[in-house]
Amino acid sequence: MSAALVQNDVVLQVEAVTKVYPGTVALKEASFTVRRGAVNVLVGENGAGKSTMMKIIAGAEQPSTGRLLLDGQPVQLASSSDALRHGIGIVFQELNLFPNLSIAENVFIAHEITRGRIDIDAGAQRRKVSELLKRLELDVSPDTLVEDLRIGQQQLVEIAKALAHDARILILDEPTSALSAAEVDVLFQVIADLKSHGVAIVYISHRLEELIRIGDYITVLRDGRITGHQPMNEVDVPWIVRQMVGRETKDFSRPIGHERGTEVLRVHDVSLPRKGAGLLVDHVSLSLHAGEIVGIYGLMGAGRSELFECILGCHPHATGDVVLDGKPLNGKPVAKRVAQGLALIPEDRKADALLPILSIGSNMTLSSLADFARGFHIERQREQNAVTRFIRDLAIKVADSHLPVSSLSGGNQQKVVIARALMTAPKVLLMDEPSRGIDVGAKADIFKVMRDLAVKGLGILFVTSDLEEVMALSDRILVMSNGRITAEFGANEATQDALVAASAIGHRVDAHGTGQRAAA
Known part of the structure; x- marks a missing residue:
């Protein structure tokens, strides 16, 4: 394949991007190539920088240094809406839906179909969403409230939102984490259809065997740096694990x-x-x-x-x-x-377990505060000692237990939920x-x-x-x-x-x- 043809396949280039947050460097001169009509897999451990890379591509964050090239031209994406105008859509792992609104209303929220810019054309929205649901093999009415859907069905509604805007670059963050095997097959059929129409897919997942099945190219991040980039047909699961964590099994x-x-x-x-x-x-x-x-x-x-x-x-x-x-x-x-x-670790950390505005320590002791109370007061030192012990015992990677729990990676958030359950003995x-x-x-x-x-x-x-x-x-x-x-x-x-x-x-x-x- 000629160099010109390979270059023509590239729709987006992330060139030597560094992203610095207070106290941490999330990306370190990382480069990532997105090819049209292909599934471009981005993989790495929690905290490796995947989310930061994804947010920069989607316009939610701007790089500290480095640049983005779209169709070979430098571009600055000021916001997610700006990225969407450039044809870049994203489906986050944590669902971003309004449970008290219908599927149709969720799909077109903030992008409503209107009649003469005067009122919303609800009928047109329902017809468009019906087509999308049929494409996703989701047999429900567009008027169904999102709160009445299973979590796997809600995930498909998020995908429908992105498809409704005809994105030419579609970022899928853990799209199968809540799907059944049958729903995964449907999603992969949709991805194959999008590829055939030239859509570039950026695919993020922790299911390594799934990546081998669906991916065309793979890029591996570790500690904010790119550690590997290969066509998928040249790698296997042990290679991916080795690039991710430095060990093979x-x-x-x-x-x-x-x-x-x-x-x-x-x-x-x-x-x-x-x-x-x-x-x-x-x-x-x-x-x-x-x-x-x-x-x-x-x-x-x-x-x-x-x-x-x-x-x-x-x-x-x-x-x-x-x-x-x-x-x-x-x-x-x-x-x-x-x-x-009895103690329960729920399936959905965000909705059912964590209070993101509270600190890591406060989330850990939430179910056992009575154990640290003396009269009407909490003995803060005893509480902090318990938090410190569980952080050590569960190997939770945290700089300061007073930071918001939302600052942690998904794996460490899960450990916080486990710690809270264990504190109830x-x-x-x-x-x-x-x-x-x-x-x-x-x-x-x-x-x-x-x-x-x-x-x-x-x-x-x-x-x-x-x-x-x-x-x-x-x-x-x-x-x-x-x-x-x-x-x-x-x-x-x-x-x-x-x-x-x-x-x-x-x-x-x-x-x-x-x-x-x-x-x-």
Whole structure:
């Protein structure tokens, strides 16, 4: 391929960009090439500089030094709106939607279709959004409120927002983190269609196998510097990991040398009615022992998160029995269940776990402030000592615990959420997608924490849609489909085929993927 032809493929160049924030250098003379009609993968650990690079391309941040070239010409992007006018759209991992507005209203927010610049043409907006939803194979009405959608469906609405503005450069930040396998396939079909029309995709994900599948070119960031740039067909997963973290393997192995203790949690015949008809959780029974890690594998919409909410007491109308350490929890509110030894790490850190305007330390002690109180006052030194201890024990990378928690990378934010749960001295830890949106290095840290906690006698029940994780971490594996437990495997008998079969078709299967339909 000639140099002129290669250059003609380049729609955007980031040249020797450095970005300095007070106290830190996020990017150090980093260069990144975006080719049209291709998926340009950008990968790195949390804190490597991906988000800063992405924000500079999208106009949300300006470089301290260096420049951007668009179609070979220098360009300064003063804002995200300015970038959008130049054809650069972005879909952030953290959803930016208005839950009380419809899908159509969200897609065209601040960019409404108008009649003569007098009033909004709601009909035209609905028709356009209907076409986009059909393209994304999302079978819902444009008038549906966003708050009534599953998180995976909300992710597709974010993608629809970008497609509505005919972006020629589309940045996708962890676009599959909340999608089911079927939704991922749809997204990849959409990406293939966009590529065929010359759209350049900047694709950011921590799912390395997914990057191999979808990417055309890959650029790796580490500590703000570019450590590798190659065509995707010339690399493999070990190469990516090595460029990201300086080592080749991921340590997800199960702990050895400890035995499980007595039963610490029993869930019997728990059901949760669905709005209208049917059940979100359909007569689920399970048990968990002290020192045991039990993984629940299933696709989005299988009822996994709703099961955790039932165990924690978030749905008073749920039926069935929950027994913690021999004591029934039926009828007890969430606070009482937490006080007796339950703790939840929710799937969505931003919406359900963290208060971004508060400090790292305040977020950690939020659920256990009573332990640091004397009369009407908080003993600040005792509180700070506890924060310092958990920062050390969980290896949280933080310069100052008084900084806002929003200043941390995703992996370290997840550790803050875990620290807050552990400060309540739980007997059972419920973890909903604990590795969602964090890099391979941070995953290894989180999984080491889980293994260490199990060795100390904590019972851990966790949900994941990652086959590798559930098979590597679990002492036992349960599979959920359509609100039911459809299979159970010991750690040494589970296979990927059997797990996928049980999650997809609801059959009671053995380690070879065969067996009888699960009882209703």
